[in-house]
Amino acid sequence: MNPADLWSIVPELWLTGLAIFLLLVDLFTARKTVxxxxxxxxxxxxxxxxxxxxxxxxxxxxxxxxxxxxxxVFFKILTVIATALVTLAAMDxxxxxxxxxxEFYALLVFTAVALILMAASxxxxxxxxxxxxxxxxxxxxxxxxxxNVKSNEAGVKYFLFGATASAVMLFGFSILYGLTGTTxxxxxxxxxxxxxxxxxxxxxALMLTGFGFKISMVxxxxxxxxVYEGAPTPVAAYLSVASKAxxxxxxxxxxxxxxxxxxxxxxxxxxxxxAVSMTLGNLLALxxxxxxxxxxxxxxxxxxxxxxxxxxxxxxFGTPGLLIYLLGYTFTQLGAFFVAALIGRxxxxxxIPDYAGLSRRAPVSALLMAVFMLSLxxxxxxxxxxxKFYVLAGAIDNGLLWLAxxxxxxxxxxLYYYAGVIRAMYIMPAPSTVPLEEPAALQVALGIAGLGxxxxxxxxxxxxxxxxxxxxxxxx
Amino acid sequence: MSGILSLIIFLPLLGGLxxxxxxxxxxxxxxxxxxxxxxxxxxxxxxxxxxFSRGGGMQFEERYSWIPSIGVNYYxxxxxxxxxxxxxxxxxxxxxxxxxWRIDVRLKEYLFLFLLLETGMLGVFAALDFxxxxxxxxxxxxxxxxxxxxxxxxxxxxxAIKFFLFTLxxxxxxxxxxxxxxxxxEPHTFSMLELIxxxxxxxxxxxxxxxxxxxxxSFAIKVPMWPFHTWLPDAHVEAPTAASVILAGVxxxxxxxxxxxxxxxxxxxxxxxxxxxxxxxxxxxxxxxALVAMAQTDLKKLVAYSSVNHxxxxxxxxxxxxxxxxxxxKAAAAATALNGAVFEMIAHGVITGALFxxxxxxxxxxxxxxxxxxxxxxxxxxxxYTGITTIAMLASLGLPGLMGFVAEFLVFLGSFGVFPYLTAxxxxxxIFTAAxxxxxxxxxxxxxxxxxxxxxxxxxxxEKLTLVPLAVLMIVFGLFPKPLLDVINAAxxxxxxxxx
Numbered sequence: 001m002n003p004a005d006l007w008s009i010v011p012e013l014w015l016t017g018l019a020i021f022l023l024l025v026d027l028f029t030a031r032k033t034v035x036x037x038x039x040x041x042x043x044x045x046x047x048x049x050x051x052x053x054x055x056x057x058x059x060x061x062x063x064x065x066x067x068x069x070x071x072x073v074f075f076k077i078l079t080v081i082a083t084a085l086v087t088l089a090a091m092d093x094x095x096x097x098x099x100x101x102x103e104f105y106a107l108l109v110f111t112a113v114a115l116i117l118m119a120a121s122x123x124x125x126x127x128x129x130x131x132x133x134x135x136x137x138x139x140x141x142x143x144x145x146x147x148n149v150k151s152n153e154a155g156v157k158y159f160l161f162g163a164t165a166s167a168v169m170l171f172g173f174s175i176l177y178g179l180t181g182t183t184x185x186x187x188x189x190x191x192x193x194x195x196x197x198x199x200x201x202x203x204x205a206l207m208l209t210g211f212g213f214k215i216s217m218v219x220x221x222x223x224x225x226x227v228y229e230g231a232p233t234p235v236a237a238y239l240s241v242a243s244k245a246x247x248x249x250x251x252x253x254x255x256x257x258x259x260x261x262x263x264x265x266x267x268x269x270x271x272x273x274x275a276v277s278m279t280l281g282n283l284l285a286l287x288x289x290x291x292x293x294x295x296x297x298x299x300x301x302x303x304x305x306x307x308x309x310x311x312x313x314x315x316x317f318g319t320p321g322l323l324i325y326l327l328g329y330t331f332t333q334l335g336a337f338f339v340a341a342l343i344g345r346x347x348x349x350x351x352i353p354d355y356a357g358l359s360r361r362a363p364v365s366a367l368l369m370a371v372f373m374l375s376l377x378x379x380x381x382x383x384x385x386x387x388k389f390y391v392l393a394g395a396i397d398n399g400l401l402w403l404a405x406x407x408x409x410x411x412x413x414x415l416y417y418y419a420g421v422i423r424a425m426y427i428m429p430a431p432s433t434v435p436l437e438e439p440a441a442l443q444v445a446l447g448i449a450g451l452g453x454x455x456x457x458x459x460x461x462x463x464x465x466x467x468x469x470x471x472x473x474x475x476x
Numbered sequence: 477m478s479g480i481l482s483l484i485i486f487l488p489l490l491g492g493l494x495x496x497x498x499x500x501x502x503x504x505x506x507x508x509x510x511x512x513x514x515x516x517x518x519x520x521x522x523x524x525x526x527x528f529s530r531g532g533g534m535q536f537e538e539r540y541s542w543i544p545s546i547g548v549n550y551y552x553x554x555x556x557x558x559x560x561x562x563x564x565x566x567x568x569x570x571x572x573x574x575x576x577w578r579i580d581v582r583l584k585e586y587l588f589l590f591l592l593l594e595t596g597m598l599g600v601f602a603a604l605d606f607x608x609x610x611x612x613x614x615x616x617x618x619x620x621x622x623x624x625x626x627x628x629x630x631x632x633x634x635x636a637i638k639f640f641l642f643t644l645x646x647x648x649x650x651x652x653x654x655x656x657x658x659x660x661x662e663p664h665t666f667s668m669l670e671l672i673x674x675x676x677x678x679x680x681x682x683x684x685x686x687x688x689x690x691x692x693x694s695f696a697i698k699v700p701m702w703p704f705h706t707w708l709p710d711a712h713v714e715a716p717t718a719a720s721v722i723l724a725g726v727x728x729x730x731x732x733x734x735x736x737x738x739x740x741x742x743x744x745x746x747x748x749x750x751x752x753x754x755x756x757x758x759x760x761x762x763x764x765x766a767l768v769a770m771a772q773t774d775l776k777k778l779v780a781y782s783s784v785n786h787x788x789x790x791x792x793x794x795x796x797x798x799x800x801x802x803x804x805x806k807a808a809a810a811a812t813a814l815n816g817a818v819f820e821m822i823a824h825g826v827i828t829g830a831l832f833x834x835x836x837x838x839x840x841x842x843x844x845x846x847x848x849x850x851x852x853x854x855x856x857x858x859x860x861y862t863g864i865t866t867i868a869m870l871a872s873l874g875l876p877g878l879m880g881f882v883a884e885f886l887v888f889l890g891s892f893g894v895f896p897y898l899t900a901x902x903x904x905x906x907i908f909t910a911a912x913x914x915x916x917x918x919x920x921x922x923x924x925x926x927x928x929x930x931x932x933x934x935x936x937x938x939e940k941l942t943l944v945p946l947a948v949l950m951i952v953f954g955l956f957p958k959p960l961l962d963v964i965n966a967a968x969x970x971x972x973x974x975x976x
Contacts, residue, residue: 316545359585374618377644380611389651393546396655401686404655408648415644419621419637427625427633464545 005061008068010049011076012116018042019109026102036091036441039105043084043112050076064184065123067253070470075119075249077466078327081452082242083112085334088445090234093341097232098145108238111137115242119249122185122257124173127250131169131210135162138243142231154230161213161223169210175203176258185257193263200264207254214247217307218277221300225284228296233344236292237337240299241330244306248326252310252319261313271311271403277304278410285417290350291340294417295333298376301410302329302384308391308403316468318394323467325387328375328456332384335449336372338442339365346436352421357430362438366425368450373418375453378411383456386463480520481536481552484562485598487517488569492591495584503583510573510587514594518566524554525563531556531966534604534669543607548666551605556967557736557818558601560960561729564825565601567949568725569594571942572718575833578841578938579627579716586627590718593619597726601733606654606666610647616727617643620719628714635707635714642707646694650734653690656683657742672741672974681746688746691739692754698731699787701754702761712780717836720776724783725829729821732790736818736971740794744801744975751799755895758795759902761788766908770915775846776839778916779831782872785909786824786880789887792902793817796891801975806894810975813890814968819961820883823871823953827880830868830946837861837939842932848916853925858934862921864943869913871950874906878954882961 006013018039026035050073058069087105094101114133121127139162143155179195180188192200212220228236261267281300288294306329309322342365343358344350359366375382388411395404456463491513495506528535534553542550554562572590579586592615599612617640625636658664660683661676677684697704712720739747747754765785772778793813800806800813838861839846855862871878874885884906891899935943953960 379618380614392651393655393658396652397659401652401656404652408652411648412641412644415641416637419640423625423633423637426622427636459542461543461545464543468545 002061008053008056008061009066011046011053012113014046014049015043015109015113015116018046019106019113022102022106022109026106029102032095032101033091035102035105036087039087039109040084043080043087043109046080047077050080060122060186064186065121065126067120067122070466070472071249071253072116072120074323074466074470075245076116078245078330079112079115079119079242082238082245082330082334083108085338085445085448086234086238086242088441089237089334089338089341090232092439092442093232093234093345100144104141104144107137107141111141111238112242115246118246119253121250122253124176124183124185124188127254128166128170128173131166131214131250134214134243134246135166138162138239141235142227142239144232144235148230150230151232152230154227157223158227158231165210165213165220168206172203172206172208172210175199175206179203185254189258189260192258193260197264200259204259204264204266208251211247211251211254212273215244215251215303215306216277216296216300217273217303218280218300221277221281221303224300225288225293225296228299229290229292229350233292233337233341236296237334237341240295240337241326241333244299244303245326245330248306248310248322252322255310256313256319267311270307271400274304274307274311275403275406277301277307278406279304282410282413285414288417289352291343291352291355291421292337292350294352294421295336295340298414298417299333301414302333302376304410305388305391305407308395308400308407311403312391312394312398312400315394315397317390317397319471320464320467321387321390321394323470324390324456324460324463325384327463327467328383328387328453331449331452331456332372332375332382335368335446335453336376338446338449339369339372342436342438342442342446345439345442352424353428355421355424356428357433358425358436360430360433362436364443365436365438365446368446369425370422371450371453373421375457377415377418381454381457383453383460385457386460478536478538480524481538481554481602484517484520484524484566485552485595485602487520488513488591488598489595492588492595495587495591498584500584503580506584506587507573507577510591511570513591514566514570514573517594517598518563518570521563521566525559528554528559528963530962531970533970542605546607546666547664548607549605550608551667552602552608553604554602556963556965557733557971559963560818560822561601561726561733561825562598564729564822565594565597565726567945568721568825568829571829571833571945572721574938575721575836575942576718582626585622589619589622593623593722597722597730600730604668606658606668606671609668610651610654613647613650613730616730617647620723620727623719624711624715627716627719630714631710632714635710638707639711642697642704646697649690650694653687653694656687656690668738668742675742677743678745684743684746688739688743688750691734691743695731695734695739696757698734699728699791700731700784701757701787701791702764702784703757705761705765705784708784709777709780712783712832713774713776717832717840720832720836721829724780724832725825728783728787729825732787732794732817732821735791735794736814740798741971741974744798747798748801751795751801752895752898755792755795755799755891755898758788758791759898761785761791762902762905763908766905766912770908770912773848775848775916775920776832776835778848778912779828779835782831782909782912783824783828785905786820786828786872788905789884789902790817790820790824792891792895792899793820793887796894796899797972799894800972807972809890809893811890811965811969811972812886813894814971815961815965816883816886816888816890818964818968819957820880820887822960823879823883823950826946826949826953827868827871830864830943830950831872833939833943833946834861834865834868837935837943843929848919851920851926851929852923853921854929854932855921856925857929857932860935860940864935864947866917866921867947867950869917871954873910873913876954877951879950879957880954882954882957
């Protein structure tokens with residue numbers, strides 16, 4: 001191993017050290033908020049070494065198993081932002097619900113490390129290991145409220161589905177290894193052209209199952225609503241953005257690097273899966289009364305939209321669009337979940353009708369929630385609009401007008417249930433006019449999510465630049 | 477004078493943002509800020525009109541790079557088509573703020589949304605970059621949804637979501653059409669003027685048809701053309717008075733503006749191919765709107781359906797101009813039809829804006845009913861109200877000497893040169909319109925006084941302040957349409973020349 005390689009993984013080392021340090025801090029303090037604050041500071045500091053990597057030449061390190069490229073850096077930034085925001089939100093949500101608050105933050109940071117590894121792996125063994133790493137910590141986080149039946153159900157369900165999906169994916173990896181005799185993605189890419197098509201198809205299909213589970217793609221989505229509903233709200237928020245993003249990162253890297261569409265044309269299959277995910281997720285979101293279940297189904301639909309970005313990989317719009325969409329969606333979706341966390345905390349309910357009159361009782365949160373709902377619908381000037389604009393443009397640029405039309409129709413359907421939340425908050429009469437307390441850390445997290453949503457919507461140029469350089473550097 | 481357009485557009489929003497930070501108890505201050513913001517915007521738009529040079533093409537250009545990697549610019553300018561619409565928007569916004577003085581429910585949100593809406597509408601008429609245009613277009617949706625949904629009548633929730641869904645269908649169809657245009661232009665561009673110059677879809681009829689129908693769906697829903705009009709009566713009837721005025725006066729014009737600014741110059745051959753069909757739809761709107769309006773007993777619904785009828789005239793003129801594309805012998809007729817169409821847009825904004833205020837005056841603070849049959853003999857009790865209502869209704873039915881007549885006359889004159897038979901049938905719509913309004917005047921103001929309304933007061937000072945300017949405009953431009961018509965004519969003549 002080249003010792004200089006270590007300089008390139010400072011962010012990972014720093015975050016791993018941070019997670020261990022958090023466990024130690026937790027031992028010596030009774031005020032668990034301290035642990036959360038240390039976690040947030042540590043996460044933010046990790047941006048510095050990540051930023052240093054930004055301008056560097058793309059390369060693989062550690063014997064070709066690990067990528068240092070713009071793509072990996074993009075997902076490092078995304079993961080750190082999401083983890084810091086979720087930690088902030090958890091600091092106001094957790095107290096009084098569990099006695100293991102300190103460990104929660106450590107687990108979150110460990111998950112962040114795993115997600116970052118997953119997005120940067122260029123070796124299928126490392127990829128498999130990081131996927132398992134993510135899964136392990138996520139199962140624990142989903143079932144974190146030990147006394148809560150639904151949280152337990154979420155943990156077990158996530159575990160059972162996840163274990164099956166991982167096993168199937170590993171089988172796909174093993175076929176890939178069998179076909180090429182190597183575990184390195186770039187090496188596989190060179191040798192796979194001689195592989196028999198049927199075996200390669202089987203391998204891709206099996207791998208797609210594993211990633212489909214991670215990104216909640218139809219037909220591997222069934223776990224999503226139950227897990228989001230039962231898991232602690234900050235965890236649901238985290239799974240719906242960070243875990244999904246890392247799943248997309250690994251999927252894109254694998255497809256782009258290994259499977260040449262001229263050899264095995266995966267475009268039609270993924271295009272159909274995108275259309276089905278969008279449509280089914282949306283239709284199932286329509287009747288939901290529980291905000292977390294609604295956001296879960298809508299996240300399935302957004303997975304479909306994101307898949308358009310994967311499918312429309314030719315040109316300057318699809319793949320950068322996927323990254324822009326993911327980042328924009330991160331702010332918006334986290335914000336929506338944070339409002340849900342706030343209401344869940346203050347009113348003890350996750351039912352949308354109970355949001356009635358929120359505009360009077362918590363005006364700032366209600367306004368932000370309205371912005372998040374409009375952003376999720378895809379109305380400008382918000383971050384998800386920019387993402388949707390990009391992937392739809394990508395679809396048209398790739399000659400997939402029909403897919404763009406399916407996307408547009410789904411945006412219209414989604415307005416109905418997103419507007420339902422706004423309707424409850426602004427139009428339905430308030431059962432009480434007592435102002436809701438809006439806790440500080442959660443407010444900060446909400447504010448950042450809101451600012452991120454609007455700033456990306458109004459001035460997307462920096463994000464576009466970042467996403468474009470990330471994609472350019474992907475293929476090495 | 478660079479930057480004046482941006483000032484006109486964003487001053488209302490700035491006022492709205494300031495209002496958000498004013499304490500809830502200071503409602504007077506909030507209203508004053510809203511009034512000042514909209515009045516300054518109006519004054520600046522009048523400065524714009526005064527400095528505008530007729531026949532000078534696009535003026536007061538502002539162009540800054542916004543998202544350079546996909547070529548999106550912050551690009552504003554006005555010509556003879558957009559200038560009158562901007563002034564109209566500013567005028568109706570000021571009057572609406574004045575009319576809304578008595579709003580007391582959730583005032584802060586109301587004013588903020590209203591001013592946001594004004595910014596969106598002004599932006600739509602000034603934007604020359606498709607991306608920017610789309611952003612402004614969508615910005616108008618959200619405030620209107622809230623205005624109907626929160627301050628509307630009994631069925632407001634249904635009406636609000638229906639409005640939102642219908643128009644979102646349209647705008648997303650437009651988004652796809654914009655993207656088709658963008659990717660077929662070489663180099664890729666969102667600049668409307670550049671796309672008009674390039675005609676990127678001229679050689680690909682199938683794509684051109686797709687883009688055309690994408691735009692069509694969007695604009696036709698907005699206008700609304702028959703059979704896409706079903707959201708309109710619901711939205712109008714439930715919306716609060718000021719929102720109805722803005723909806724009829726300005727938002728509907730966004731649809732016809734789109735046809736004239738985008739569909740016609742960007743896809744002329746395609747528009748020509750479907751012009752007759754669209755003219756038939758316009759004709760159906762004219763006749764259907766008038767007949768259904770006649771059957772209404774709810775005054776507000778009556779005015780709403782009369783909008784379907786009047787917007788039909790605008791579309792008839794537009795379709796006639798499209799039908800004349802490529803035929804130099806019909807160019808004069810096409811220019812006349814377009815002049816009529818644009819004049820009708822302004823006239824309808826003034827007249828129908830006034831009519832919705834008129835409905836509000838009687839319904840909001842006096843009778844609390846809009847049943848046409850429940851009145852009678854009001855003419856003796858409320859002379860000022862009666863006078864203004866009568867002027868507005870006569871203007872709407874197209875009485876010579878008032879604004880509506882000039883518009884309809886030009887539309888018929890121009891359209892007759894292109895679609896003579898259709899136009900002949902369309903003229904009968906005037907008869908229905910006249911019958912409807914005259915019958916309405918008769919039922920409300922004439923006849924034996926209904927003792928129920930014996931104590932009804934006449935219009936107060938603030939109501940006069942909102943309605944008298946509009947009545948004056950109807951008469952002034954009815955008798956002396958030249959200043960306005962010259963501005964429009966210069967833009968329309970150059971449009972027709974470009975299409976030849």
